[in-house]
Amino acid sequence: MVNHADLSEKFNVDEPRVNWHDETLWWVRQKRDRAAKQIPEWEELRSVASSIKDNVLSNLSEYLAEFEKNAKQNGVHVHWAADADEHNQIVLEIIQSHGIKSIVKSKSMLTEECHLNPFLIKNNIEVVDTDLGERIVQLAEEPPSHIVLPCIHWKKEEIGDLFHKHLGTPAGNADPIFLTRAARAHLRKYFLSAKLAMTGVNFAIASTGEFVVCTNEGNADMGAHLADVHIACMGLEKIIPERKHLGVFLRLLARSATGQPITSYSSHFRKPAEGQEMHIVIVDNGRSRQLGRLDFRNSLKCIRCAACFNTCPVYRRSGGHSYHTAIAGPIGSILAPNLDMRNYADLPFASTLCGSCSNVCPVKIDIHQQLYKWRQVLVEEGYVTKEKSVAMKTMSSVLSNPSKYRLAGRLGRWILRNAPFLAKNRWNLWFKHREMPEAPKNSFREWYLENKVNKK
Amino acid sequence: MSSRDKILSAVKSNQPSRVPIAEINITVADDEDLKSKYLRILESIGGKGQIVDSCDEIQKILSADFDPSSRKIAVGRSWPGFAESFSAAIDPHQLENVEVAIIEAHFAVAENAAVWVTEDRMGFRALPFICQHLVVIIPEQHIVATMHDAYQFIGHREYNFATFIAGPSKTADIEQSLVLGAHGPISMRAFLLRQE
Ligand code: SF4
Numbered sequence: 001m002v003n004h005a006d007l008s009e010k011f012n013v014d015e016p017r018v019n020w021h022d023e024t025l026w027w028v029r030q031k032r033d034r035a036a037k038q039i040p041e042w043e044e045l046r047s048v049a050s051s052i053k054d055n056v057l058s059n060l061s062e063y064l065a066e067f068e069k070n071a072k073q074n075g076v077h078v079h080w081a082a083d084a085d086e087h088n089q090i091v092l093e094i095i096q097s098h099g100i101k102s103i104v105k106s107k108s109m110l111t112e113e114c115h116l117n118p119f120l121i122k123n124n125i126e127v128v129d130t131d132l133g134e135r136i137v138q139l140a141e142e143p144p145s146h147i148v149l150p151c152i153h154w155k156k157e158e159i160g161d162l163f164h165k166h167l168g169t170p171a172g173n174a175d176p177i178f179l180t181r182a183a184r185a186h187l188r189k190y191f192l193s194a195k196l197a198m199t200g201v202n203f204a205i206a207s208t209g210e211f212v213v214c215t216n217e218g219n220a221d222m223g224a225h226l227a228d229v230h231i232a233c234m235g236l237e238k239i240i241p242e243r244k245h246l247g248v249f250l251r252l253l254a255r256s257a258t259g260q261p262i263t264s265y266s267s268h269f270r271k272p273a274e275g276q277e278m279h280i281v282i283v284d285n286g287r288s289r290q291l292g293r294l295d296f297r298n299s300l301k302c303i304r305c306a307a308c309f310n311t312c313p314v315y316r317r318s319g320g321h322s323y324h325t326a327i328a329g330p331i332g333s334i335l336a337p338n339l340d341m342r343n344y345a346d347l348p349f350a351s352t353l354c355g356s357c358s359n360v361c362p363v364k365i366d367i368h369q370q371l372y373k374w375r376q377v378l379v380e381e382g383y384v385t386k387e388k389s390v391a392m393k394t395m396s397s398v399l400s401n402p403s404k405y406r407l408a409g410r411l412g413r414w415i416l417r418n419a420p421f422l423a424k425n426r427w428n429l430w431f432k433h434r435e436m437p438e439a440p441k442n443s444f445r446e447w448y449l450e451n452k453v454n455k456k
Numbered sequence: 457m458s459s460r461d462k463i464l465s466a467v468k469s470n471q472p473s474r475v476p477i478a479e480i481n482i483t484v485a486d487d488e489d490l491k492s493k494y495l496r497i498l499e500s501i502g503g504k505g506q507i508v509d510s511c512d513e514i515q516k517i518l519s520a521d522f523d524p525s526s527r528k529i530a531v532g533r534s535w536p537g538f539a540e541s542f543s544a545a546i547d548p549h550q551l552e553n554v555e556v557a558i559i560e561a562h563f564a565v566a567e568n569a570a571v572w573v574t575e576d577r578m579g580f581r582a583l584p585f586i587c588q589h590l591v592v593i594i595p596e597q598h599i600v601a602t603m604h605d606a607y608q609f610i611g612h613r614e615y616n617f618a619t620f621i622a623g624p625s626k627t628a629d630i631e632q633s634l635v636l637g638a639h640g641p642i643s644m645r646a647f648l649l650r651q652e
Contacts, residue, residue, distance in 0.1 A: 269617055
């Protein structure tokens with residue numbers, strides 16, 4: 001079974017590259033900070049956003065029904081998918097009912113989560129991802145490594161080589177402007193010929209039945225407005241009650257994601273254009289189950305800005321693919337075990353629990369606390385490897401018993417001073433990649449007691 | 457039971473007890489003149505903007521910037537001899553070679569330089585995206601401070617499709633280098649038109 005530690009080890013083979021990855025993401029995080037600081041009411045916005053989502057989660061079934069009713073009144077076809085398979089089947093049926101063989105798709109992490117592309121390809125449908133970053137990873141036959149910056153792990157020279165191979169650009173040209181223009185020309189052909197376009201959904205408004213799609217590239221709009229059929233796929237947690245709530249979320253989303261004041265386009269789709277057909281697929285795929293998990297339901301507030309990725313010291317130094325799931329990073333590590341505890345039991349451990357994610361999250365999800373809670377659940381349910389589970393159980397027994405704790409401390413210091421090989425060996429997973437400290441003679445407690453006595 | 461009913465009942469039985477909706481009561485400091493803030497932010501996101509007195513002035517500026525033979529299309533007021541007027545008789549795919557599209561927005565938002573455009577102001581929905589260069593005219597008085605004000609303005613107005621446009625299309629997917637002109641317009645130019 002793949003796990004985060006092994007995959008990160010692979011990613012860490014090339015140290016300068018890891019440093020570059022780390023610094024690039026930190027730079028994005030800093031842009032977020034600068035944007036947030038320009039808004040004096042930033043913290044207030046985060047609180048309001050979080051509490052709007054509290055209301056949404058507590059009233060979700062009613063809002064979903066209201067959204068459906070209004071969308072239908074707007075002339076939009078509404079479909080419901082209990083899981084990924086049903087989602088994929090619905091999409092395929094719409095495509096096939098029009099006799100279409102090739103579609104364009106703008107960024108949708110939900111379709112990644114459902115593994116739609118391989119499914120459609122298996123059914124002889126050509127899918128062209130039109131977001132530049134997604135097109136790059138698609139040509140490279142890889143999944144995106146980041147939900148906002150899909151090819152953040154790629155160097156421009158490598159993209160130059162990839163485009164040389166697939167788009168026929170001159171070998172050795174790695175100029176971002178040149179390559180972007182080449183992709184623009186390449187994808188325009190698809191926009192102009194596609195009969196069906198798929199998009200994701202950033203927000204769906206219950207009271208009007210409209211949905212909002214945000215992009216910088218304009219690819220969602222190019223696809224949707226030039227095609228005869230538009231399919232928009234959304235997770236059922238994307239609902240917000242009214243238009244005015246967009247004011248809050250659109251102020252937060254792009255600033256948190258890339259430090260921009262807003263994305264270039266925030267398009268509000270309410271009714272299909274004349275002669276056009278519009279579909280919405282509302283997907284559960286584990287979300288209703290997560291809603292019932294008291295400790296984890298807040299993860300459904302996520303607006304997919306990726307601020308928690310960019311700030312995470314583990315993500316920055318292990319790369320998106322090490323999470324082996326469509327949505328990587330801290331939030332992905334909370335969402336994935338809900339879908340499959342066995343396969344993703346490693347992910348809540350891929351964190352230092354430093355709390356930086358929770359500090360930047362625009363909807364104030366207690367991300368690091370949820371990661372910590374998942375660890376308890378996974379150990380309890382027996383999904384964690386023997387070494388880790390023994391270590392965790394021992395640690396909790398030691399930490400909850402003062403005399404055991406003191407004994408353990410004395411033992412540890414004695415070992416590090418007198419028999420360091422017992423700690424500094426390859427069986428101690430903690431020692432891997434870490435220097436063990438020189439151990440002091442006394443614990444803080446011993447030092448404190450001694451000094452207190454001396455002073456008297 | 458259909459998937460719909462199964463999903464809705466699972467959601468219903470798992471959702472927490474009702475939490476009232478929060479009021480949006482956010483006070484914003486109005487520290488800067490809205491026009492100058494709008495123009496400053498627009499520039500920072502790769503757009504260009506200026507205040508003008510008349511459409512003649514706009515035409516003069518655009519004539520200097522764009523080849524007279526390039527295809528220009530306008531929605532709203534007419535620009536005889538300069539830009540063709542939008543006609544519903546064509547297929548949107550024929551907009552492929554439009555060099556410049558001139559549209560009129562309802563209002564602009566100072567905090568992020570977005571302009572609000574509804575479908576009736578676009579002619580075709582595809583127009584503001586498929587053109588190479590986008591020109592947007594906004595009445596000088598129609599600038600709001602924040603997105604909260606924007607949605608207050610929009611209220612319950614009807615539209616079939618509408619969008620906020622902020623600057624040209626862009627991407628930074630290649631090593632985080634910002635490139636203007638991804639799939640939509642390569643440039644975006646805004647004119648704040650003084651009351652004629
Ligand atoms: S959990 Fe918060 S910070 Fe992370 S992607 Fe979601 S909204 Fe953004």
